[in-house]
Amino acid sequence: MMQFNPIEALKHQLDTLCDTAKTGFVRLNTPCQVDGLMGWLNRQSVYPRLYWHSRDADAIEYATLGAVNVFDSLAALEADLAVLAEIGGQQPNYFGGMAFDPGTPGWEHFPACHFVLPRIELQRHQGGATLSLNLRFDGRCPTAEIAQARACLDALVEEQPLPCLQPHVYQREDRPRQQEWAAWVGKVTNPDHLMHTPKVVLSRETCLTTSQTPNPWALLSRWQAGAADCFQFGVQFEPHEAFIGCPPERLYKREGQHLITEALAGTTRRGRDTPQDQMLAAELLADKKNTLENQCVYQQLLTQIEPLAHQVHMGEAHIVKLRSVQHIRRLIHAELHSNVTDQQLLSALPPTPAVGGVSRESALAFIRQHECHQRGWYSGVFGRISHASSDLAVTIRCAHIGQKAIRLYAGAGIVAGSQPDEEWRELDTKIADIMSLLGMG
Ligand SMILES: C=C(O[C@@H]1C=C(C(=O)O)C=C[C@H]1O)C(=O)O
Ligand SMILES: [Mg+2]
Numbered sequence: 001m002m003q004f005n006p007i008e009a010l011k012h013q014l015d016t017l018c019d020t021a022k023t024g025f026v027r028l029n030t031p032c033q034v035d036g037l038m039g040w041l042n043r044q045s046v047y048p049r050l051y052w053h054s055r056d057a058d059a060i061e062y063a064t065l066g067a068v069n070v071f072d073s074l075a076a077l078e079a080d081l082a083v084l085a086e087i088g089g090q091q092p093n094y095f096g097g098m099a100f101d102p103g104t105p106g107w108e109h110f111p112a113c114h115f116v117l118p119r120i121e122l123q124r125h126q127g128g129a130t131l132s133l134n135l136r137f138d139g140r141c142p143t144a145e146i147a148q149a150r151a152c153l154d155a156l157v158e159e160q161p162l163p164c165l166q167p168h169v170y171q172r173e174d175r176p177r178q179q180e181w182a183a184w185v186g187k188v189t190n191p192d193h194l195m196h197t198p199k200v201v202l203s204r205e206t207c208l209t210t211s212q213t214p215n216p217w218a219l220l221s222r223w224q225a226g227a228a229d230c231f232q233f234g235v236q237f238e239p240h241e242a243f244i245g246c247p248p249e250r251l252y253k254r255e256g257q258h259l260i261t262e263a264l265a266g267t268t269r270r271g272r273d274t275p276q277d278q279m280l281a282a283e284l285l286a287d288k289k290n291t292l293e294n295q296c297v298y299q300q301l302l303t304q305i306e307p308l309a310h311q312v313h314m315g316e317a318h319i320v321k322l323r324s325v326q327h328i329r330r331l332i333h334a335e336l337h338s339n340v341t342d343q344q345l346l347s348a349l350p351p352t353p354a355v356g357g358v359s360r361e362s363a364l365a366f367i368r369q370h371e372c373h374q375r376g377w378y379s380g381v382f383g384r385i386s387h388a389s390s391d392l393a394v395t396i397r398c399a400h401i402g403q404k405a406i407r408l409y410a411g412a413g414i415v416a417g418s419q420p421d422e423e424w425r426e427l428d429t430k431i432a433d434i435m436s437l438l439g440m441g
Contacts, residue, residue, distance in 0.1 A: 006032035006131045006437060007153050013155075014133065014146060022137045024087035037063035037122055038217040038234075040159035046152055048116060050095050051220065051234040052384055054391045055250065058126070062384070064095055066119030066152050068134050071096075074409050077115050077385065078343035085387050092117050092134060097235070097382035097395065102349055107376030107400070109237045112302065113293035115385060119152045121298040131348035162218040167439050170208040170406070175373045182420035184370050194416050199296040200357040200366050203411035205373035208438065209404060216401045222437050226259040226323050231393035233382050243377055245398025246433070248322055249354060251381055252345060253391045257336040259309060259345075264394075265354050265413050266290030266321065266328035269429050281319045281326055289417035291317070294328045296353040296415065300360070301332060304348045305370050309334035324432040346381065354394060355379035355411060376400070378409035399434055408434060 009030040017026070034040055041049050046065040053061045077094060084091055088137040091325070096115030099106045106112060121132040135149050181204065187193060188200045201276040214235060222234045227246035234244040252261040270282040271277030284290055298314060305312055312334040320327045356379075358361020367375075378400070383392030410430040412423040435441050 006030045006157055010131065010133045010153055011150065014150060017146070018130040022142045023035065024089055024136070024138050025084050026135045027090050028133045028135070029090065029130050030132075032035050032122070032129050034122065034124060034129045034159060036159065036162065036221065037061055037124060038221045039162050040122060042064070042215065042217040043157050043160055044155070045157075046120070046155050047238055048118075049234075049236045050116065050118065051217075051232070053224070053232040053244065054096055054253075054384075055229060055231045055248075055393070061097065062093070063122040063412060064116070064118035064120065065156075065258070067116045067118050068069045068092075068136050069117040071113075071115045071117075072111050073113055073249050074343040077113075078341055080117075080341070081385075081387055087138065087158065091387040093121070095383070096385075098346065098378055098380045100379040101368070103364070104368060106374055108284060109379045110243065119149065120156070135306040146216045156372040162221055163215050165218050165222060165437065166213050167214070168210045168214065170210045170438065170440060172440070173207045173209070175205045175207065176371075177370055178420075178424050179411075181424055185277050185414055185418055185423055187370075188366065188414040189418055190415060197362040197366065198357070198358050199293065199353055199415045200203040200363045201353070201355050201379075201411045201413045202367070202423075203355075203371060203373075203375060203379065203409060205323075206408040206410070206431060208330070208406040208408065208440070210406075211404070213401050213403060213406055214438075216244050219399075219401070220246075220438065223434060225431060227397075229320070229322065230397070231383070233393065233395075235382075239286060240403045242401045243398065244401065245382075245395055245396045247382075247393045247396045247398065248327065249394040249396055251281055251350060251352070251383070251392040251394050254345070255340065255389045257338060257340070258329060259305070259332075259334045259336050261301055261305070261332045261334075261349070263301060263332070263352075263354065264327050265293040267412070267426050267429070268326050270321065270324055270326060273283070277321075277326075284315060284326060284328060289415060290328055292417070294330065296358045296413070297377060298330050300353050300358060302347070305332070305334050308340045308344060308348065311335045322433075325429050342385050346392075349427065350394070351379060351382050352394065353397045354413070355396065357413075366381045367385055373407075375409070379411060397430065397433070406438070 102112035230246040410427040
């Protein structure tokens with residue numbers, strides 16, 4: 001008999017799951033049809049609700065609901081990956097993120113490290129969509145696990161188009177203000193300070209207050225439409241709070257033991273026409289201050305990868321053009337030693353000098369001492385981890401959405417030659433896309 005309703009199809013598979021299949025991790029799949037993953041996600045009542053789309057052309061789009069397991073440490077996550085790899089068979093995806101600085105209070109509901117093995121996954125790839133139900137039978141009562149999975153299926157509802165973005169009136173407040181920012185830039189560019197700390201990425205929180213914030217999925221869906229070359233993510237651990245973003249920067253991608261990472265740093269605006277745009281790009285590539293910002297990132301990445309890999313190769317500096325900004329980028333490829341894990345990579349690499357600084361510890365000390373806002377998951381990590389491959393973004397160009405306020409984040413690498421006013425303008429160009437969507441452009 002043909003099954004047309006995907007939820008009924010999964011329930012049927014659940015009913016007929018034989019005892020021999022009830023081991024380790026099990027994923028049940030069924031093809032389905034969907035217009036938009038966020039329109040589906042927005043309607044569901046199961047939390048967490050999470051969206052992830054990698055930057056690569058042809059990447060799979062994921063929307064996930066609920067949790068079969070949650071991991072609040074990299075060690076716990078790595079242990080689980082190892083357990084399931086040992087059992088063999090299908091292997092799950094884990095989605096989640098990490099804060100910028102676990103040594104600070106951070107945001108409520110956003111732990112230092114939080115990865116989820118979702119209960120339900122909706123994937124879309126090259127037009128075809130698959131709805132999956134995930135189950136775990138190792139160390140669990142099979143009857144209870146099946147009952148929980150069924151309850152989650154029963155809670156699913158049909159997708160609906162996302163609401164339109166309504167215009168809102170926002171009250172803007174920057175933390176720090178420009179004057180305080182200038183003082184910080186002055187301190188970092190003081191020759192004595194530069195001697196021991198050549199780069200500090202200072203950041204700003206722009207708080208937009210309103211009577212009622214827009215729907216985060218409607219906002220992300222519009223934002224994503226103009227950010228094709230970026231990662232796109234959103235997460236809600238509970239109903240009235242979301243963290244969304246379209247970051248252009250990859251922390252790393254691992255396929256087996258092949259590692260791809262990058263130094264993305266150094267910024268200019270887009271030109272008003274092609275000749276001016278090309279001129280700005282050429283100036284950026286030749287500019288000493290911006291080259292130094294980028295160099296700080298790749299040097300530290302190379303130093304950290306070196307003990308973990310062989311055949312490390314770095315490409316030429318080139319320009320990445322985004323909607324409102326252009327950046328300098330260098331791609332790095334490496335072959336990881338056979339025993340190197342995501343836990344090791346995630347312990348070693350972040351925060352990179354694209355968001356922290358050089359040396360890491362002295363830059364973090366400066367940031368902790370001066371920034372009054374909590375970065376939380378801004379300038380942290382977000383993405384997907386699995387046994388076969390992992391893909392993670394650096395969480396820049398993002399927004400925290402509460403019930404009455406949107407908090408936007410932007411940072412700028414301060415090095416020798418940084419001018420306070422120019423760096424302040426760079427912060428504004430980095431939030432230009434989302435500001436214009438909010439009618440504040
Ligand atoms: C810290 C951010 O971006 C980083 C800083 C950049 C710079 O100063 O040129 C460019 C890209 C990133 O390395 C951010 O966007 O918030
Ligand atoms: Mg810069």
